[in-house]
Amino acid sequence: MLGLYGLAALAAQEVDLAKAKAQFLSSCGVCHTAEKGGSNRQGPNLHDVVGKPAAVRGDFKFSEPLKSSGFTWDEATLDRWIEDAAAMRPGTTMAYRQRDAERRKLVIAYLKTLTEPK
Numbered sequence: 533m534l535g536l537y538g539l540a541a542l543a544a545q546e547v548d549l550a551k552a553k554a555q556f557l558s559s560c561g562v563c564h565t566a567e568k569g570g571s572n573r574q575g576p577n578l579h580d581v582v583g584k585p586a587a588v589r590g591d592f593k594f595s596e597p598l599k600s601s602g603f604t605w606d607e608a609t610l611d612r613w614i615e616d617a618a619a620m621r622p623g624t625t626m627a628y629r630q631r632d633a634e635r636r637k638l639v640i641a642y643l644k645t646l647t648e649p650k
């Protein structure tokens with residue numbers, strides 16, 4: 533379910549949730565789930581990832597390049613990561629690039645709706 537926090541995040545960005553979710557599923561869904569408690573696939577579950585440090589999800593075996601990155605997944609960092617993960621951290625096991633800024637924006641908007649209130 534989409535919490536109030538998520539709704540507010542969406543309203544602020546004027547992004548269509550159905551469209552944002554569909555974009556996540558088509559761009560990332562092969563390798564990632566994002567719902568709370570979702571399983572890891574080739575990549576880790578991404579629930580509540582926005583604003584969090586990289587590679588701290590204990591039940592996933594992250595690569596050394598990501599573990600030593602010191603990244604925090606704010607929107608700008610996520611945007612660069614999705615645009616070209618390997619360019620950002622050579623040796624990462626995430627083989628993915630998304631050159632379309634509009635698609636990246638939709639995906640990030642969707643992930644923001646899955647942020648847990650503090």
Ligand code: HEC
Nearest residue numbers: 559560563574575586587594595598614624625626628639
């Ligand atoms: C081909 C599979 C694949 C696709 C497609 C993919 N990822 Fe990943 N992702 C991974 C893998 C594998 C990792 C672990 C990377 C590492 O440890 O270096 C990862 C890691 C991540 C992380 C770091 C999570 C953390 O806790 O630090 C984020 C954020 C992420 N992916 C977002 C996305 C988003 C958003 C998309 C879609 C736009 C996407 N990924 C598409 C495989 C994929």
